[in-house]
Amino acid sequence: MTEQTALYVYALVRHRPGAADGVTGLDDRPLRLVPVPGTDVAALVHDASPKPFEGADDQVRRWVEQQSRAVTTVWERTGGVLPMTFNVLVADEEPAQDPAGGGRRAEQRLTDWLTGRAAEITERLDALTGRCELRVEITVDRTAVTARETRTDPRAAQLAGRSAGMRRLLARQQEQDVRNAAGQLADTLHAEARHRLLSVAEDFRDRGRAHRAPDETDVLSAALLVRKEDIDTVGTVLSELRARHPAVRIRFLGPWPPYSFTEDGLGMRERDGTAEAVGGGTRPHPPGV
């Protein structure tokens, strides 16, 4: 068997024999676990040709959905998971890299590499076990921000005798006033929502929004790492916020495998979000400060 093979890696999980049984991934390929010898860790993979998955947007969306479904299923069976990003493929070693001829096969390369990092991977899996990622997106619907909260009289823009240019100017002014009122409401809501969510979440990352609506002002968009038993507590915070402010719109997604909280495991990604935070009062201060 000299043809080149590769492994498409979905996730690193606690090795539970049988956890991948019946699970399919991209294009319905059957998945299997590759145990890392001497550890409790396994890689969830399918056997692939060493070619990346490329395609039109709709095709990529289907693959993403299939990958996410597969990872979620195995995550629920094993409890802890370090999900991979899309298109992580490990190929056979180029023969040229090994003077003895015939480089290592993909599976050997993958398990060699994972064996060397088993301690940090296990530690991260432990930290993520029983936790999930929730996505919270809060916005203010500007069409529901009442005229009372804005400064100008909307009728001013309709006044007869105005030139077209002036009418447009006043309409823009009116729109700006609504934006300002929504912005102030958004500041207050953000402070309140962040405060309450931080009391529940174990980790919190500000995230960009994937979903945008033209008449909405962003309040908060975050990925939360939450213990599974605390999902309803987050849900209660959100339902109360929504009940108190009629202009509030909330998207609440999950529970997902902790995609946004894996970077510590393999140390390849920059932390984002609250990286500037200083340790909780225990940080040593420079002498003399």
Added chain:
Amino acid sequence: MTDGRPPMRPTRDPRVTLDDLVEVLLNKGAVLHLDLIVAVADIPLIGVSIRAAIAGMETMLEYGMMRDWDEATRAWAERSAVRRAIDLRDGEGVVCRMSGGHLLTEGIYTGWRPGTVYLTDQRLVVLRDEPREILWQTELGAVRAVRLEPERTVGGEERLRLRLALTDGREERLSAREPGKLRDLLTDACAGRLDGAFLFAPTPEEETLAEGHLWYHEPRRGGPLWRGGQGRLTADTLTWKSPVDARPALVLSRADITGLRRLDERGPAGTGGVLALETTARGEVRLAADDPEAWAAWLTPGRPVAVTG
């Protein structure tokens, strides 16, 4: 804390979550060592995700993903390598150029788009450097008025922006490395055509009474963290915002502040710099200031709202 309302339930329905999953799976999730990963034309695959992370979701959505996106990237690179300067018309001359940007307020996003501002004897143009594209431009004849205007940046700093009123009623805002110089040169270039004064009022903003660097002891499930940011006090409100957060983490009505104590403990600003505010909304809120005397005076409850120098 609860009022018996049923908790919102998160959804996993792919019809709702797929865009978010695409974003998170392309941008997040773990990666393996680069040496292990299959490369396409010498570009490790992870490059797709990293570039996407840098470019952000708007760019991904704007240019499509994966294959489409990569073709666009390649096209940008080719175009930008060929020429970076502005395409001038016959007889058009550049008056000045400086780094700057244009505030896009149309369509689905509002945001500063950085680039280079070119003032020519015919046009005012904001050009994105790479990929090269005209972000915004106007004929000088269409400029009705120009004014410098302060704006608070995300980091809490105050910057001068250039606000333009155009003859069609539209208003635009530009940033520039030297806003005063640009205003002067633009006024000269439009000589005699500009209105003496803006017809419209500036956007009102609550007057800032005090402002400066403050630490906020932000409560968290795992214990509070001291975070650095900008405090701002108006007649009604104290806000605190970290430069990495999109919005303030603390918005306190001054009427909610019922007491203030100076603590003798060590904080991020040194010993004695910690202020404990008693509030009705948040309980005790701890702040630390490099200048605790001034903040303590400003924040003391019952103090008249007008702070005088």
